[in-house]
Amino acid sequence: MKCVDDFRLRFGKRELLPIVIGGMGVDISTAELALEAARLGGIGHISDAMIKTVSDRRFDTKFVSAKQKRYKANVANVDKSTVQFDLGDVAEATRLHVSRTMEAKRGGGDEGLIFINCMEKLTMNAPKETLRVRLASALDAGIDGITLAAGLHLGSFALMEDHPRFRDAKLGIIVSSLRALQLFLRKSARTGRLPDYVVVEGPLAGGHLGFGVDDWMKYDLRIITAEVVAYLQQEKLDIPVIPAGGIFTGTDAVSYLETGAAAVQVATRFTVADECGLPAKVQQEYFKASEADIEVNSISPTGYPMRMLKNSPAIGAGIRPNCEAYGYLLDSNGHCAYIDAYYREVALHPGAKKVEVWDKTCLCTHMRNFDCWTCGHYTYRLKDTTRRMEDGSYQPLSAEHIFRDYQYSKDNKIALPK
Numbered sequence: 001m002k003c004v005d006d007f008r009l010r011f012g013k014r015e016l017l018p019i020v021i022g023g024m025g026v027d028i029s030t031a032e033l034a035l036e037a038a039r040l041g042g043i044g045h046i047s048d049a050m051i052k053t054v055s056d057r058r059f060d061t062k063f064v065s066a067k068q069k070r071y072k073a074n075v076a077n078v079d080k081s082t083v084q085f086d087l088g089d090v091a092e093a094t095r096l097h098v099s100r101t102m103e104a105k106r107g108g109g110d111e112g113l114i115f116i117n118c119m120e121k122l123t124m125n126a127p128k129e130t131l132r133v134r135l136a137s138a139l140d141a142g143i144d145g146i147t148l149a150a151g152l153h154l155g156s157f158a159l160m161e162d163h164p165r166f167r168d169a170k171l172g173i174i175v176s177s178l179r180a181l182q183l184f185l186r187k188s189a190r191t192g193r194l195p196d197y198v199v200v201e202g203p204l205a206g207g208h209l210g211f212g213v214d215d216w217m218k219y220d221l222r223i224i225t226a227e228v229v230a231y232l233q234q235e236k237l238d239i240p241v242i243p244a245g246g247i248f249t250g251t252d253a254v255s256y257l258e259t260g261a262a263a264v265q266v267a268t269r270f271t272v273a274d275e276c277g278l279p280a281k282v283q284q285e286y287f288k289a290s291e292a293d294i295e296v297n298s299i300s301p302t303g304y305p306m307r308m309l310k311n312s313p314a315i316g317a318g319i320r321p322n323c324e325a326y327g328y329l330l331d332s333n334g335h336c337a338y339i340d341a342y343y344r345e346v347a348l349h350p351g352a353k354k355v356e357v358w359d360k361t362c363l364c365t366h367m368r369n370f371d372c373w374t375c376g377h378y379t380y381r382l383k384d385t386t387r388r389m390e391d392g393s394y395q396p397l398s399a400e401h402i403f404r405d406y407q408y409s410k411d412n413k414i415a416l417p418k
């Protein structure tokens, strides 16, 4: 019987362990977590979601308060079209986050790679301009690769094509169907560059899903992965395929690696790692969750369904939109679905000190505060991956322990911590 360690991911001449820790915004997949994956010979992701907030927290910059101050007069205004990101600040925040991570990697962890997860749905009131700056700054700062996520990214390669690192950095795309991949390849063909890897994300993943809120359960990662592998073979395109979503044990991973996958992308198991950005109290909520405590809902203003714990404080919270400070989901007209939902409730409850908003959530604020507990389908199995302590709480795990368990475990076994 094989284990993950019997396989290697080949990127040109480079050989890596075929374990990728997926991007988890906002700073849930921290630099520390990504660095561990790289040190152990795999691939780790940081994320550029809400990059200015992440920079303030990690590097003591003051980007958020400066923006809030600049747009203070607009706070009570429903129209957010004037609330713009300073592109220089976005570049600087990205540069700080990426360059510090890559410097730390050079200090010990050069066996593997560090990529950045870049979500198209963070439209930031000027989708094309802000995305161009995010991508270019990450490349400038020396990131090993960029994973294009949450969106079709039909124009993203073109946004990077003049960058000197366009052909040397690893560039990949996350898709949830063969059709999305075909569309991406067709639209990117003009740049004369193929993706270096394709992540196929199925319906059991955490974060936003590329399926309908009512029909995600009809899809199967194995089937979609097989379709993508078969298509690439037929087209004679040698692009590594990396399935993601619900791969919970080393044995699960091996079953994909034996049937055409080049690596696996995993995340949920690492949400309870010491190096993960989730606060310890929130990690206990993940450990405690039962299957019935998890739902796929449509409260994300992005329009994509999202999986989360039902007791997430973000659900139902009717806070005033915080776009002057954040505003990462504003479209090119300064519009976000949460703004509509919030002001609808305010109009329905005149004079009320507080309103409840159930159909949408202020995702920026709640992700920033770790109050939107997005998670993978198998979060309810996390309790089986550790020990319960005398006080009833669950023992958090080191990223190395989880990584090694994926690497060496056989027969669906999960190694418990010492």
Ligand SMILES: Cc1cc2nc3c(=O)[nH]c(=O)nc-3n(C[C@H](O)[C@H](O)[C@H](O)COP(=O)(O)O)c2cc1C
Pocket: 021, 022, 023, 024, 025, 026, 028, 047, 049, 117, 119, 149, 150, 174, 201, 204, 205, 206, 207, 208, 244, 245, 246, 247, 265, 266, 267, 268, 269, 271, 374, 375, 376, 377, 378
């Ligand atoms: C807490 C959490 C946050 C996530 N955030 C993102 C994100 O910001 N961008 C993204 O592309 N995927 C995100 N994902 C998806 C993961 O990167 C990964 O592809 C997927 O969850 C793998 O499935 P698994 O969690 O069942 O192992 C997130 C997943 C989790 C669990």
